Amino acid sequence: MAVCSIPKATLGRIPLYIQYLKKLPEENGEMISATKIARGLLLGEVQVRKDLALISGCGRPKIGYERTKLMQALEKRLGCNDITNAVLVGAGKLGRALLNYAGFEDFGIRILAGFDCDENALRTGENKPVLSIKDLEEYCRDNNVKIGIITVGQGSAPEVCDMLVSCGVKAIWNFAPCTLKVPHDVLLKQENLALSLAHLNSQMKIKK
């Protein structure tokens, strides 16, 4: 699949477009204009045109987009037809919050299970089990896991990161407040929730 990079903001609007198109009544017909989509979603028309051009090419002048094709293009871009499997290590409060969050599937990502070294945290038989860290490697291999999410503390994060890399994940999403090292062929995204809040705080102080 040839995929080129699209801006994060555009990516974030794809689920909105899909939801909007899905909810449109059948009797509205097969064609839909960017103007109508923009109005329906309270977005700027230029922005909608740019987004859709990136994802599915331009609509036909005065006619618009074919709804079915547009929806297929949007879903393809989001990877809905090509689910990526993820696991999470560290089943504390944040870990369990992420494990139970349903919103990832809208973006074509499925967190299959959590892992922990604390025997008391383990839960099997549930929709999203929490398994022993000892089973991580076998599980990742058996389930074609491509993304590892780190929600352990700072102290254990480097070790967990190395484990995930050796289990074959190709991307790591790290919530621990520390710098991790990964091989060149593995992507690393550092999440810093404190920083997001700090940025909001500094904007608020400027506005005051």
Added chain:
Amino acid sequence: MAVCSIPKATLGRIPLYIQYLKKLPEENGEMISATKIARGLLLGEVQVRKDLALISGCGRPKIGYERTKLMQALEKRLGCNDITNAVLVGAGKLGRALLNYAGFEDFGIRILAGFDCDENALRTGENKPVLSIKDLEEYCRDNNVKIGIITVGQGSAPEVCDMLVSCGVKAIWNFAPCTLKVPHDVLLKQENLALSLAHLNSQMKIKK
């Protein structure tokens, strides 16, 4: 206090600079060069110079920065001397994870308490209590709360947002996956964890 906007990335490095300066042995003397800071933190020298210029002005050529003054400037910019109080509404897994996360204080933000409408979720007598939503307004007024964090579900988020605004908060950090409306003098930051992961996923697919 006159504050001008600095990039989020620079803001994110301020705690690193402060930590580094704090850990420096006394015998190293009062002056410190940008080169040395850059080496110590594995950052680019140009980046360090730019960051520090934004925060505290330029160092003296061949001599560097006065450590104490630099640290004061960094801490002032981060708002460490001017703590902002925050509360959180929705004491589910994510809410409690944020409530217990110590990292916010490094950025001059203190989450004082959580609020919930579920009687079973309430906890008093703890360091960070979970209180009844009925007490939100009085608590915000008594504690000069400026930031409200929303970790309830999508259904309750608009109502909680209105409550926080009427309690006088000046910034809202929303984790619920929905669009909120706030008055012009209130800042709104929409957090979308699924989107962060989706972006990582799309980068990974491009790289493949």
